[in-house]
Amino acid sequence: xxxxxxxxxxxxxxxxxxxxxxxxxxxxxxxxxxxxxxxxxxxxxxxxxxxxxxxxxxxxxxxxxxxxxxxxxxxxxxxxxxxxxxxxxxxxxxxxxxxxxxxxxxxxxxxxxxxxxxxxxxxxxxxxxxxxxxxxxxxxxxxxxxxxxxxxxxxxxxxxxxxxxxxxxxxxxxxxxxxxxxxxxxxxxxxxxxxxxxxxxxxxxxxxxxxxxxxxxxxxxxxxxxxxxxxxxxxxxxxxxxxxxxxxxxxxxxxxxxxxxxxxxxxxxxxxxxxxxxxxxxxxxxxxxxxxxxxxxxx
Amino acid sequence: xxxxxxxxxxxxxxxxxxxxxxxxxxxxxxxxxxxxxxxxxxxxxxxxxxxxxxxxxxxxxxxxxxxxxxxxxxxxxxxxxxxxxxxxxxxxxxxxxxxxxxxxxxxxxxxxxxxxxxxxxxxxxxxxxxxxxxxxxxxxxxxxxxxxxxxxxxxxxxxxxxxxxxxxxxxxxxxxxxxxxxxxxxxxxxxxxxxxxxxxxxxxxxxxxxxxxxxxxxxxxxxxxxxxxxxxxxxxxxxxxxxxxxxxxxxxxxxxxxxxxxx
Numbered sequence: 113x114x115x116x117x118x119x120x121x122x123x124x125x126x127x128x129x130x131x132x133x134x135x136x137x138x139x140x141x142x143x144x145x146x147x148x149x150x151x152x153x154x155x156x157x158x159x160x161x162x163x164x165x166x167x168x169x170x171x172x173x174x175x176x177x178x179x180x181x182x183x184x185x186x187x188x189x190x191x192x193x194x195x196x197x198x199x200x201x202x203x204x205x206x207x208x209x210x211x212x213x214x215x216x217x218x219x220x221x222x223x224x225x226x227x228x229x230x231x232x233x234x235x236x237x238x239x240x241x242x243x244x245x246x247x248x249x250x251x252x253x254x255x256x257x258x259x260x261x262x263x264x265x266x267x268x269x270x271x272x273x274x275x276x277x278x279x280x281x282x283x284x285x286x287x288x289x290x291x292x293x294x295x296x297x298x299x300x301x302x303x304x305x306x307x308x309x310x311x312x313x314x315x316x317x318x319x320x321x322x323x324x325x326x327x328x329x330x331x332x333x334x335x336x337x338x339x340x341x342x343x344x345x346x347x348x349x350x351x352x353x354x355x356x357x358x359x360x361x362x363x364x365x366x367x368x369x370x371x372x373x374x375x376x377x378x379x380x381x382x383x384x385x386x387x388x389x390x391x392x393x394x395x396x397x398x399x400x401x402x403x404x405x406x407x408x409x410x411x
Numbered sequence: 412x413x414x415x416x417x418x419x420x421x422x423x424x425x426x427x428x429x430x431x432x433x434x435x436x437x438x439x440x441x442x443x444x445x446x447x448x449x450x451x452x453x454x455x456x457x458x459x460x461x462x463x464x465x466x467x468x469x470x471x472x473x474x475x476x477x478x479x480x481x482x483x484x485x486x487x488x489x490x491x492x493x494x495x496x497x498x499x500x501x502x503x504x505x506x507x508x509x510x511x512x513x514x515x516x517x518x519x520x521x522x523x524x525x526x527x528x529x530x531x532x533x534x535x536x537x538x539x540x541x542x543x544x545x546x547x548x549x550x551x552x553x554x555x556x557x558x559x560x561x562x563x564x565x566x567x568x569x570x571x572x573x574x575x576x577x578x579x580x581x582x583x584x585x586x587x588x589x590x591x592x593x594x595x596x597x598x599x600x601x602x603x604x605x606x607x608x609x610x611x612x613x614x615x616x617x618x619x620x621x622x623x624x625x626x627x628x629x630x631x632x633x634x635x636x637x638x639x640x641x642x643x644x645x646x647x648x649x650x651x652x653x654x655x656x657x658x659x660x661x662x663x664x665x666x667x668x669x670x671x672x673x674x
Binding site for chain 2: 299301302304305306307308309310311315319320323326402403404405
């Protein structure tokens with residue numbers, strides 16, 4: 113009963129969209145790489161038939177735009193084809209970036225929650241901190257990241273932490289904004305009830321404000337985990353880091369290895385997708401444990 | 412020490428809200444005494460201050476003039492002493508807690524042991540006929556059952572005074588009749604003092620030993636009707652008797668004379 117409807121409503125639309133994108137991509141590669149193929153032919157004094165030109169533009173070593181199968185082959189070669197400890201393994205580089213992402217995300221989430229608690233309970237913090245928190249996000253991260261890493265290096269902090277702190281810098285913001293809204297979300301009637309019980313601030317927080325804010329927290333975490341990954345990658349760019357997906361992107365662009373760049377990009381996108389999925393799964397698990405009404409799926 | 416016989420003693424009480432459009436007099440010159448064991452209804456149209464008066468008793472609003480005592484002390488001390496249970500217009504159950512844990516909420520705040528909590532949960536859910544629904548979440552219950560759970564939660568504090576703000580206002584008439592009957596049985600069984608806000612004449616007359624008729628602009632007491640219907644559980648068809656209809660007529664006349672039907 114549910115199997116065919118799942119197939120029809122989820123698998124078919126997704127596959128259709130992917131097919132359209134892949135087709136568009138092959139056509140685009142054809143046009144983008146045409147001049148490279150022609151130049152190559154002239155250099156070697158060959159005359160390609162149109163169909164040979166087509167095949168050649170999907171098989172260049174350093175194409176302007178690699179064809180999908182080239183990227184997939186590179187992805188396969190640099191994940192399954194290599195030992196995970198190899199410096200050319202995407203699993204190795206992915207792990208370097210992932211560890212900075214997770215540390216930064218954890219710190220950012222904690223910082224965001226603590227700031228939100230302060231802001232909700234102290235009017236002074238609300239008035240004084242909120243403008244700075246918003247201002248912090250208007251500074252381009254690409255400008256902040258090198259300075260932060262140089263300064264931290266100068267005081268002897270290097271390696272994982274500086275990159276993680278850039279993730280923290282990005283990811284605390286959605287958590288603050290979401291949690292301030294979440295902690296303020298209880299209705300007046302629920303707060304009045306607490307007042308009739310003569311509950312203290314801590315009890316109002318643990319028994320009402322905190323559980324009421326959980327859905328807001330997860331919405332923020334989904335945004336936070338994705339930009340944590342971006343923060344970690346950005347943190348790898350300015351320092352010429354030897355490892356990480358950012359380093360892979362950078363070295364790829366130094367040597368014109370477009371296929372390597374695209375493979376690293378896809379690895380990053382895949383990682384981001386997995387991370388958001390994991391946050392989504394924990395959300396549905398937590399909401400189920402908190403007795404939330406199961407969502408009805410549209411037929 | 413002059414021990415007051417009255418649970419609630421209000422004299423010359425007034426309350427003025429400061430709003431953007433200038434001061435609004437919500438309550439004016441209220442005098443009211445509520446004796447232990449009374450079932451008192453506040454009835455009146457929207458804006459007559461009946462809910463505000465209940466909130467003043469509960470220390471959820473502060474009066475700007477006059478005096479009020481609850482249980483022989485100030486409303487604030489009575490609240491800090493958890494002297495009353497308050498039932499709101501909406502059930503106000505916490506959606507992430509089961510029915511049993513919702514009833515346990517005030518008990519956790521009071522610092523009762525788990526065993527004491529369990530005993531009070533079982534007893535009070537039985538009082539409102541919700542035994543067997545302990546592990547359900549609020550969304551799994553009907554509106555009437557949710558409101559009964561919120562009454563059990565108010566009773567679990569074991570207050571002598573129950574303050575109810577239009578608790579059945581959002582329910583349909585069939586459920587409301589049923590809950591009114593149950594509430595009277597509960598009141599007779601527990602001997603609590605109840606203050607009940609409503610805008611339904613039959614509900615006020617059916618439930619009350621004393622009906623306070625209020626009128627708006629400014630919110631004030633127009634008439635206090637002492638009921639001569641028998642105390643204790645009353646059958647629903649008492650509402651067809653001449654005594655009942657006479658009381659209802661007097662309340663209706665009071666509402667009309669208080670210009671409640673002006674607009």
